[in-house]
Amino acid sequence: MNEMLSRGYHKDPEIVRVNELPDHAYFIPFDTAQGTRSPRERSPFFYSLCGSWKFLWKSSLYEMEDFYKPDFDISQFKQITVPECWQSHGEDYIQYQSSPYPFINDPPHIPEKNPVAAYIKDFDIAPAPGKRYELHFEGKDSCVYLWMNGHFVGYGEVPHNDSAFDVTPFLQNGKNRLCVAVLKWCTGTYFDDQDKIRLSGLFREVYILERAACGVTDFALTADMNGALSLSVKAEAPVSAAIYDGDRLLASADVSGVWQWQCDAPRLWSAEDPYLYDLVLTCADEVIRHRFGFCTVAIENAVFTVNGKPVKFYGVNRHDSAPDTGYVTDMAFMRGELLLMKRHNINAIRTSHYPNDPRFYELCDELGFYVMCEADQECHGMSYIKEGWNVLVDDPLWATCIHDRMVRMYEAFKNSTAVVIWSLGNESGWGQNLDNEAVWFHKTDATRPVHYESAFSGYMKYEEEELRRRAANLDFLSAMYPPLIEGLGSRAHIGASLAHRS
Known part of the structure; x- marks a missing residue:
């Protein structure tokens, strides 16, 4: 039995991370003030692990051998470029799915035949005394197990958020080997059910940051x-x-x-x-x-204001994807899309339906966009069962999973001026877990309002009292293609989804 099967973290809905570093604001350290004006890869503390990796894909986790052991024969491995989705590399298949799950809907269970890819990166590094070394995975679908020089390092979920690990104890002077297993599905996949093309792998940058131990x-x-x-x-x-x-x-x-x-x-x-x-x-x-930037956002008399002035959003739902490379988007592509939006007078972006590459928010700060930063949280497929799609977001079993996704998003992007609204996710029904997160956001950040669309989905079947209860901790009346809801019309209104760019 391989170590992924024996540890089984990917099958436990209450284990979403093992040995990950605490979440924090996104930043890249440099050695000089002048250097900080450069792209992050020019920092002497930034060690990119992007580029060519050894790669082996198996259609089932049970078929994967102990590739992370130092003496394992990797002659059968192919080459892959990271970042890249493995479907773009000719493995598995590309699937578009709007809402039904791509497997039998039976939470918390996932298919036993779970595709997996093994990634191996050999690299040289000279660890310096008094330094610590952070290994970052900015995008991985759906989860990662990792080993450094044969030692188990940790486990992380949530595809569109950074997972960072302290690898200082495992590094050696000179040659090192990083081994990563990426599974197609984990229990968290029940919350990765966004309307999009479904792809897998290491789709954002992987890098090591050298940090001052006391920094x-x-x-x-x-x-x-x-x-x-x-x-x-x-x-x-x-x-x-x-x-x-x-x-x-x-x-x-x-x-x-x-x-x-x-x-x-x-x-x-x-x-x-x-x-x-x-x-x-x-x-x-x-x-x-x-x-x-110096900026204040507020809702005054049911009107969203920026610096005390009423603002009307002319916005888009934007998937962080490219036509040729799928989930892989570089700085040139992101900037190009934003400049195209500027030319069409678009002023607002909903990051549908997950956080974007962290550099995207820096571009929005620079170019000027109002961003609704949305958590990587959607379980639309639950709407197809007779119990209704509120099941997961109302079940305490999933409270840790949901809260983890909110915290990751908030901590990473709390300092972005462009982020003017937090969104709890998309199309997941409504329940106590989400209500708790709305309360948490208000307690944690008094400077931004909180949005969530699905609290009002199917609102015609609810009494006004129930709608008011659902709206108590949300700042917007938000629904898709809606008429106004009687009794709630005094709230600021957002038409959450009228068009997509996938």
Whole structure:
């Protein structure tokens, strides 16, 4: 029996990660302030593992041997480029599915015949004393088991969110071997049922970050229309923070805990004028730059406002995919799509129905888009069973799985100015688990409203009291192709889905 079968994490709905690092804001450290203006791959602390990997696909997990053992013969392996979906490589088949699950709907069970791909990457590295090394998988469908130099490292789920692992104890000076098993399905797949072309594999970048052992592990920034800035930083060494307007230093401070600063007459950020300032954090030998705008979003008298002014969204549902490469989208493609949207006066994007590549949000900050950041959470296939599609989102068994997806999204993108709305996911019915997440978002982030469409799906069969209960912790009246719902018309309204680009 191979180790994936003996560990069985992919079959347990309450195990969504093993040995993953805590979630945190997305950032890439550099060694100089000037360097932070460069693409992330130019950081001396960024070790890309993209490119050619050894690859072996099997139609069933039971057929996969112990390929992660150091003495395993890999002569039968082919070559694959990472990132790439394995269907694009000629393995398995490409499947479009709108809502039914691609297997028998019997949660929490998944098919015993579960396709799997083995990936092997040999690379050289010289670990430095006093450093720690983080291994990042920004996109993997549906889950990963991984080993470094024959040692089990961990397990992670949730396709469109980063999974990061501390591999410091497993690295050796010189040659190293990373082995990764990607399974087509896991229990989390019950929440990956988005309307899209179904693909599998390592579809976003894989890399190692060299980190100062005492460096910044997280930071949270808010900056409102009145110029009030609040910054909190987590680090085990002294941190200095500086705010720049272009090359002009506006303020600086040594930060321990929370730093608050007042900017006089800031130039405000909006989709029409996406003006950005720079936050520069220095800690140990690392420098982190984060670009941000001063902006306040609110709902006032059932109207969504940006910096106190009413805003009407002219937006799209956007899948993070490309016609030739599927789930693999690079910076040039993402920027090109956003510029095309700008030319057509689009000002808002719903990341349907999962978080995008983290660099996508930086582009939206820069170019000016209002982003509804949506969790990787949809179980539309449950709508086909007689018990109704509320089953999973109302069952405590799945509470950990659902909350994990919200936390991953929030922590990664909490500092993005472009993110003006959090969305709990899509087409999953309504239940206590989602209601709890709406409450959690409001407690965690008082600066952004919360959206979810399916609380009102099939609303005509519910009494007004039930609709009001469902709407209690949501900030929008949101439905697909809806007439107004009597009694709830005083809420801000979003037509959540009128067109898709898959």
